[in-house]
Amino acid sequence: MKISALEVRPNALLATWSKSGRVTYPTLWLRDNCPSAFHPQTEERVLDLLSLDDEPVLVDAERAGDEVILHFADGHVSRVPTALLSAHRPGRAAQDPAAIAPRIWRSEMTPASLPRYGAARILDNDCALRAWMQDTAEVGLSIVDGLDDRVDAGVEIACKIGFLRETNFGMTFEVVSKPDPNNLAYTAVTLPLHTDLPNQEVPPGFQFLHCIANEAEGGGSLFADGFALADDLRAKDPDAFRLLSEVAIPFRFHDRDADIRTHAPVITLDRHGKVCEIRWNAHIAATFDMSADLMPAYYRAYRTFMAMTRDPAYQITFKLKAGEMIVFDNRRVLHGREAFDPSTGFRHLHGCYVDRGEFNSRLRLLANKTH
Amino acid sequence: MKISALEVRPNALLATWSKSGRVTYPTLWLRDNCPSAFHPQTEERVLDLLSLDDEPVLVDAERAGDEVILHFADGHVSRVPTALLSAHRPGRAAQDPAAIAPRIWRSEMTPASLPRYGAARILDNDCALRAWMQDTAEVGLSIVDGLDDRVDAGVEIACKIGFLRETNFGMTFEVVSKPDPNNLAYTAVTLPLHTDLPNQEVPPGFQFLHCIANEAEGGGSLFADGFALADDLRAKDPDAFRLLSEVAIPFRFHDRDADIRTHAPVITLDRHGKVCEIRWNAHIAATFDMSADLMPAYYRAYRTFMAMTRDPAYQITFKLKAGEMIVFDNRRVLHGREAFDPSTGFRHLHGCYVDRGEFNSRLRLLANKTH
Secondary structure: OOEEEEEEEOOEEEEEEOOOEEEEEEHHHHHHOOHHHEOOOOOOEOOOHHHOOOOOOEEEEEEEOOEEEEEEOOOOEEEEEHHHHHHOOOOOOOOOOOOOOOOOOOOOOOHHHOOEEEHHHHHHOHHHHHHHHHHHHHHOEEEEEOOOOOOOHHHHHHHHHOOOOOEOOEOOEEEOOOOOOOOHHHOOOOEEEEOOOOOOOOOOOEEEEEEEEEOOEEOOEEEEEHHHHHHHHHHHOHHHHHHHHHOOEEEEEEOOOOEEEEEEOOEEEOOOOOEEEEOOOOOOEOOOOOOOOOHHHHHHHHHHHHHHHOOHHHEEEEOOOOOOEEEEEOOOEEEEEOOEEHHHOOEEEEEEEEOHHHHHHHHHHHHHHOO | OOEEEEEEEOOEEEEEEOOOEEEEEEHHHHHHOOHHHEOOOOOOEOOOHHHOOOOOOEEEEEEEOOEEEEEEOOOOEEEEEHHHHHHOOOOOOOOOOOOOOOOOOOOOOOHHHOOEEEHHHHHHOHHHHHHHHHHHHHHOEEEEEOOOOOOOHHHHHHHHHOOOOOEOOEOOEEEOOOOOOOOHHHOOOOEEEEOOOOOOOOOOOEEEEEEEEEOOEEOOEEEEEHHHHHHHHHHHOHHHHHHHHHOOEEEEEEOOOOEEEEEEOOEEEOOOOOEEEEOOOOOOEOOOOOOOOOHHHHHHHHHHHHHHHOOHHHEEEEOOOOOOEEEEEOOOEEEEEOOEEHHHOOEEEEEEEEOHHHHHHHHHHHHHHOO
């Protein structure tokens, strides 16, 4: 984009851009973001904002190659790259390679249409790593196959993205039927669709479940796009949607070593009002504490959402094979499994989490490295 | 508390408590929280809520020792501990040992009045550990002294609370003047009051800075209670408070290995409207992206808060000694340091973080173990 005209006001620069029209840059913002305001090595801002006037007075502006040169009344001269003025037009969020719009899905999603990537390519090739991460961010769910038959093979792939999110269940966890379980995942019973650890202030971001063995009868996996559930609830029952997005309910997990609680709504909206997170886990929803007056309406909304999670119209089901890993956005996609019979064979998934922050950071770095 | 009367309605139990009057328990809530609804080992809910009617019909209720026995029209009988009904009266949050009200402070806080605990006692004694944690939660700031002269001595104390929060700076970090810094903390310049990593979706909770050496000239520490700043801003300039708590601004840290960004307000309010978090770091505030119309008012608010952070009326200053560790709530208390002259001596702090979730979990477990 090019600047076709510059206009100087005492308290602002007005730039007319070839495509987006006239844009106002207040002078204090210009000084706050002058290249001279930043440390040359750390690129952190070192300017003391309080050393400036409320409205520094701009006296002249001129184009010079790729820069705009600004002269202020106090003698300061800023050389501002045109690209910076274009990237940071006030009122627009800066471009972000990690801002990937979700592609909502329902039962039209099949195992064959899920994003599927080979482990070797992800490990060897940054373009493949980036494509897999973009697809996983968009769909919220992907399969990696061809994993080595080693317990760490899935973790190694997760660590291509970033460090693991530790939780009270450890840095990694084994989904197997255990004799003294502290969690229903560690039994052989059916697990209805849920998200993990909604009792945490921030539940884990992306979950990685590497299937090491799945020989027992039963034990199929199911998934649903929580954003589809929430969007459809908003359309068909706005009152229920409002309650699930406004009323914070208590969640709690506790055992001998941890007692982790939070209050949060089932549906979280971002600052633009879009659904950005689902917390759904009836097992660790704690005792509801809203007023008794609100309770009947809240339960009605909660049960409406619960019934939607049981509707095959939202579900994809398949049985993971040894050497496959399912990867999903735990703050969006609900996961569950059928009961299995441990006497008929061994079932073992090795799991770990990487948070959204690390995931998005890697996407941004890869955007600079790959094309 | 004792129940003085029970009244049965088809859709609710009405209990009259000796101290808090009559309380309504909707029948669906009673069934959802019936002791039979939970797994005997994991204590997670296994009841299928959709197996119940919208309003299960209660037909009888009787007191029997420490329990209330409920008879429902579908034949179900609940034996509900009276203590459960008392602890979970609808409309009241359950008691939580980690819900510690902050004690706000300003310059009346002195180094001598800060909570101070010996490392050996914290490591050996759960009562001392709990008292220290409660004081740290209340004041947001404490000193531990008598640490061994080993680089891990502070981390060992932090790990009495819970596992460390890893960040892009590592599991632990060294605050020393470095030749190729990626962060101003790793230089010798003045660091004005700030909170760490507001560019993370959730900034680190509690910070631990173990002073291993502080022999250079300068290098004093300063702290301010961000909740005091926010409360006073709310009182004296409600418009500025509103802008700082409503407008999400961009924060960003980036270097070769990470590019971590978020949008968040400077002041975060909890669901009751109380200040629960401060993000303040002018170095990594990214280029503001609100509309140009809003910018002058926002900058005015932001600079008003910035001026308050410079006001000695909010500050406590002292110089850490080798063998001392400062511990503070990084989501509440701002920290900074004076410049120092690396040619006059060595200055070395060893740092780590433990998040609020682990901190609060430990407080709850200790409440059960200690008196």
